[in-house]
Amino acid sequence: MITGNGAAAWGARLARAEIIPNFPITPQTAIIEEIASWIASGEMDADFLPMESEHSVISALAAASSAGTRVFSATSSQGLLLMTEMMFVTSGLRLPVILVNVSRGLSAPITLWSDHNDVLVQRDSGWLQMFCSNNQEVLDSVVMGYKIAENSEVLLPMMINLDGFTLSATREPVEIPSHDEIDDFLPAYNPKHTILDPKEPMSMGGAVFDEYMYFRSQQRMAMQNSKSVITDVCAEWEKMTGRGWGRGLVEPYCLDDADRALLICGSESAILKYTVDKLRKDGEKVGMLRLRTMRPFPCEEIVDALSDVEEIGVIDQDISPGSGGIIATEVKACLGRGVTSFIAGLGGRRIGVEKYEKIFGRLGRDVEEWIF
Amino acid sequence: MKTPDLKKLTDIPMEDYLVGGHVACQGCSASLGLRLALKVLGKDTVVINGSGCMTLLPVYPTTPLRVPWLHLAIENSGAAGTALYYALRRKNINANILCYAGDGATYDIGLQSLSGAAEKNIDMIYICYNNQSFGNTGHQRASSTPRASYTSTTPVGKVEAAKDMPAIMAAHKIPYIATACPSYPIDFVNKVTKAAEVKGMAYIDLLVPCPVGWGFDPAEGINIGRLAVRTGMWKLYEITDGRFSMSYIPKKRRKVSEYLRAQGRFSHLSDADIGAIQVEVDREWDALEARGYEYELGI
Numbered sequence: 001m002i003t004g005n006g007a008a009a010w011g012a013r014l015a016r017a018e019i020i021p022n023f024p025i026t027p028q029t030a031i032i033e034e035i036a037s038w039i040a041s042g043e044m045d046a047d048f049l050p051m052e053s054e055h056s057v058i059s060a061l062a063a064a065s066s067a068g069t070r071v072f073s074a075t076s077s078q079g080l081l082l083m084t085e086m087m088f089v090t091s092g093l094r095l096p097v098i099l100v101n102v103s104r105g106l107s108a109p110i111t112l113w114s115d116h117n118d119v120l121v122q123r124d125s126g127w128l129q130m131f132c133s134n135n136q137e138v139l140d141s142v143v144m145g146y147k148i149a150e151n152s153e154v155l156l157p158m159m160i161n162l163d164g165f166t167l168s169a170t171r172e173p174v175e176i177p178s179h180d181e182i183d184d185f186l187p188a189y190n191p192k193h194t195i196l197d198p199k200e201p202m203s204m205g206g207a208v209f210d211e212y213m214y215f216r217s218q219q220r221m222a223m224q225n226s227k228s229v230i231t232d233v234c235a236e237w238e239k240m241t242g243r244g245w246g247r248g249l250v251e252p253y254c255l256d257d258a259d260r261a262l263l264i265c266g267s268e269s270a271i272l273k274y275t276v277d278k279l280r281k282d283g284e285k286v287g288m289l290r291l292r293t294m295r296p297f298p299c300e301e302i303v304d305a306l307s308d309v310e311e312i313g314v315i316d317q318d319i320s321p322g323s324g325g326i327i328a329t330e331v332k333a334c335l336g337r338g339v340t341s342f343i344a345g346l347g348g349r350r351i352g353v354e355k356y357e358k359i360f361g362r363l364g365r366d367v368e369e370w371i372f
Numbered sequence: 373m374k375t376p377d378l379k380k381l382t383d384i385p386m387e388d389y390l391v392g393g394h395v396a397c398q399g400c401s402a403s404l405g406l407r408l409a410l411k412v413l414g415k416d417t418v419v420i421n422g423s424g425c426m427t428l429l430p431v432y433p434t435t436p437l438r439v440p441w442l443h444l445a446i447e448n449s450g451a452a453g454t455a456l457y458y459a460l461r462r463k464n465i466n467a468n469i470l471c472y473a474g475d476g477a478t479y480d481i482g483l484q485s486l487s488g489a490a491e492k493n494i495d496m497i498y499i500c501y502n503n504q505s506f507g508n509t510g511h512q513r514a515s516s517t518p519r520a521s522y523t524s525t526t527p528v529g530k531v532e533a534a535k536d537m538p539a540i541m542a543a544h545k546i547p548y549i550a551t552a553c554p555s556y557p558i559d560f561v562n563k564v565t566k567a568a569e570v571k572g573m574a575y576i577d578l579l580v581p582c583p584v585g586w587g588f589d590p591a592e593g594i595n596i597g598r599l600a601v602r603t604g605m606w607k608l609y610e611i612t613d614g615r616f617s618m619s620y621i622p623k624k625r626r627k628v629s630e631y632l633r634a635q636g637r638f639s640h641l642s643d644a645d646i647g648a649i650q651v652e653v654d655r656e657w658d659a660l661e662a663r664g665y666e667y668e669l670g671i
Contacts, residue, residue: 018459018462019455019458019459019462021451021454021455047458047461047462049454049455049458051451051454051488052451052484052485052487052488053484053485055447055448055451055485056448056450056451056454056484056485056488057451059444059445059448059451059452059455059485060451060452060454060455061455062444062452062455063420063442063444063451063452063453063454063455063456063459064455064456064458064459066442066456066459067455067456067459067460067463067465068459068463069458069459069462069463085445086444086445086448089444089445093444195440196418196440196442196456196459196460196465197440197463197465197467198415198416198417198418198439198440198465198467200440201437201438201439201440201441202440202441203429203430203435203437203440203441204440204441204442204443205421205427205441205442205443205444206427206429206430206431206432206435206441206443207427207428207430207431207432208431208432209431209432211432211433
């Protein structure tokens with residue numbers, strides 16, 4: 001039984017992350033505390049670098065990754081926002097950094113509880129974005145994350161999100177693979193595209209003129225390549241552990257004969273699954289689609305999963321004031337039809353089974369509704 | 373610490389790791405400083421660059437650098453250098469780590485990151501190439517800008533004095549701090565050698581006269597640097613393990629007007645203004661003389 005934060009730390013340990021720059025922020029701090037204790041006791045061979053800000057953390061991640069070491073860190077909320085400038089630098093330099101975000105609503109007003117606006121602020125930063133639904137998925141995703149991000153067809157950083165407190169501080173049974181298993185699955189990182197060795201001098205982070213757009217198009221291509229890599233890595237992981245996490249990009253639940261469905265991401269999906277089961281016992285044909293990756297955005301997979309569903313709703317634990325639910329906006333664009341957009345759970349506000357039941361009863365309208 | 377023993381220009385190694393043909397301005401002392409530093413540091417050096425003028429040395433698909441070079445952003449050279457120190461150790465790469473960042477990137481936006489690296493006493497050489505303004509964006513005010521200097525954001529002259537960055541570094545108790553100027557190349561390269569040999573962090577504040585921002589003929593860059601030192605407006609000194617010592621004491625200091633009147637950024641000053649600056653400089657040097665030019669900082 002370990003917490004989501006413990007699972008994230010275990011992921012880094014099993015992946016043999018070598019450089020761990022860090023800065024404390026609630027509700028992430030237990031991750032770096034756990035790693036600090038393992039390094040101190042000799043259970044984990046890594047350098048623990050306490051930095052002076054999250055901006056310095058991501059800068060250290062980028063520099064150490066540029067030199068070809070495997071790196072890991074974790075942050076939350078305001079910390080993730082302070083990293084923003086360097087998020088783009090890290091993806092632009094094509095550095096396969098793994099960063100866990102323990103989601104937490106943004107200030108002001110200040111809150112400690114979870115929603116997804118912190119992650120979605122980084123939506124356009126060129127990072128792969130993965131949402132986890134439980135603690136096992138956190139551990140699995142961190143280890144798989146390195147294999148995906150370091151794939152030569154991808155070479156992009158990845159952010160792995162777990163919901164603050166609901167997962168980060170809650171203990172769940174988690175199967176921890178052995179080091180031997182993971183060493184076979186995940187080879188050592190030896191990049192060819194970034195080298196900081198005087199034997200092979202390379203200038204990194206220089207200026208470009210007209211070529212800028214060419215480099216951006218390569219990032220886009222890498223993001224597209226990542227889809228099949230994620231699917232393949234999940235399949236390999238499933239063979240090894242029995243856990244494939246859907247097809248990698250989305251997890252469909254009771255959608256085969258569903259006439260109504262809700263799209264959601266993160267740990268709330270567990271309560272929604274329970275609600276689906278409950279309503280199905282009453283004969284209602286409801287289902288759920290869990291979004292695992294926000295980037296790459298799994299448009300084809302969403303269309304495949306929801307094309308026969310009559311009424312679709314999207315739960316957004318985020319808001320772009322002046323536009324609407326961020327995920328709903330993207331889902332509408334990809335489906336080419338209206339969906340009911342529900343803004344819920346901001347700042348960790350409880351949703352619960354009763355409200356999900358109510359939400360299922362309010363589908364079929366192309367409107368935005370706030371569930372308080 | 374081995375005493376560096378370069379005595380004349382021809383003692384400086386011929387090898388270049390910053391080669392010609394790059395796009396720095398004519399008369400740029402910052403690129404000269406980097407060239408000199410790399411000559412003595414040699415090929416086993418990795419450079420971290422904070423955004424600024426020197427960031428435009430490598431322009432895709434070319435680079436004038438024959439040593440590894442990493443530019444990330446303006447404010448994080450200290451953090452990047454810290455991580456690089458540990459990463460190179462893990463890769464069994466034995467190399468000097470040189471952070472080469474401007475004064476805006478050092479005194480202002482990057483101070484937090486630099487302080488973090490200094491507090492950890494990371495074994496690296498941090499050279500602040502100091503043109504006393506945000507030079508690459510066109511000469512705007514920085515906390516390194518001297519009092520009275522025109523910048524594009526202090527159109528009537530800066531009111532405040534420059535921040536004493538070496539003193540801030542001294543407060544971090546790092547083992548070696550120096551000021552320098554490429555107009556005194558032997559002094560500078562010997563200081564770079566000391567900085568490389570010292571175990572822990574070394575900080576060198578390198579005055580680099582900027583023809584574009586300061587307003588002088590590109591051919592005059594070296595002379596302007598010499599005048600800064602000979603008038604006593606830029607002091608060459610070292611702080612080794614907390615002990616301050618002057619590296620060069622002008623026998624007879626030139627009048628500050630010689631330095632100030634040679635630059636467009638001070639052209640708005642009246643004779644009275646210049647007289648006031650002279651009084652200030654004289655007072656500083658009187659205090660230095662009273663202390664014997666060498667003393668324990670006691671911090």
